[in-house]
Amino acid sequence: MSKIAANIRVLRNLKKLSQDALADQLEINRSRLGSYEEGRAEPPYDLLVTIADYFNVSIDALVRGDLSRTPPSALMKIGKNRILFPIQVDADNNDIIEVIPVKAMAGYLTGYADPTYMEEMPRMNLPFKIVGKHRAFTIKGDSMPPLKDGSIVVGKYVESLSEINDGQTYIVLTKEDGVVYKRLYREKKKSGDTFEFHSDNKTYSPYSLHARNILEVWSFVCCLNIGEFKPQDLNIDNMIRFLQSQRVEMGK
Secondary structure (H helix, E strand, C coil), X not given: CCHHHHHHHHHHHHCCCCHHHHHHHHCCCHHHHHHXXXXXXXXXXXXXXXXXXXXXXXXXXXXXXXXXXXXXXXXXEECCCEEEEECCECCCCCECEEEECHHHHHHHHHHCCCHHHHHCCCEEECCCCCCXXXXXXXXXXXXXXXXXXXXXXXXXXXXXXXXCCXXXXXXXXXXXXXXXXXXXXXXXXXXXXXEEEECXXXXXXXXXXXXXXXXXXXXXXXXXXXXXXXXXXXXXXXXXXXXXXXXXXXXX
């Protein structure tokens, strides 16, 4: 069964709706809905939008997530109660900071909305109180000194691109380049929402991206510089030991 099929069934059951009742709400017949839930067909894009809006979930979560493993209380609500992506919470319903290590960075572009992918990431707690959803990313390259290759940057989730402040640094998930850490500026000369991505290392030229190519934005909170490790020593065990030495609690 496809994820779409399973997720439609999960969401319908959460609302305690019969197939007939949901089909009426979506203005389709019951047999058509049944074909979607059984994986014999997939909804066209316009119907996916209708289903996502009806259940207040994002299309990403509907298509790529596993909603059977993520209760609605553990989904982040954005804007008009739209659920954007699954988040991890502990037994006391406190947000967990997932750490995306080097080996997992390549898969983040396809796994960022998948609860199964996020459950496999290491977790950490900072030695100070945080408010809002945070996540930690391993930075590659030398484009943002003084951060070195392998440094960990913790970011707070930015709910709207309108909250981006010119000249501030952000971790950004883009469709083309995956995760990048850059200083952002809004381009005022171009129509639409276009942003310039600047490196603090001036040997790298700035480039522009339209908002439609931006999937996630996290504002800089703090960094943990582990660039002193040699490449062969930059593994998850050493990373955990370093974090613990900085009074950062780690878990799985």
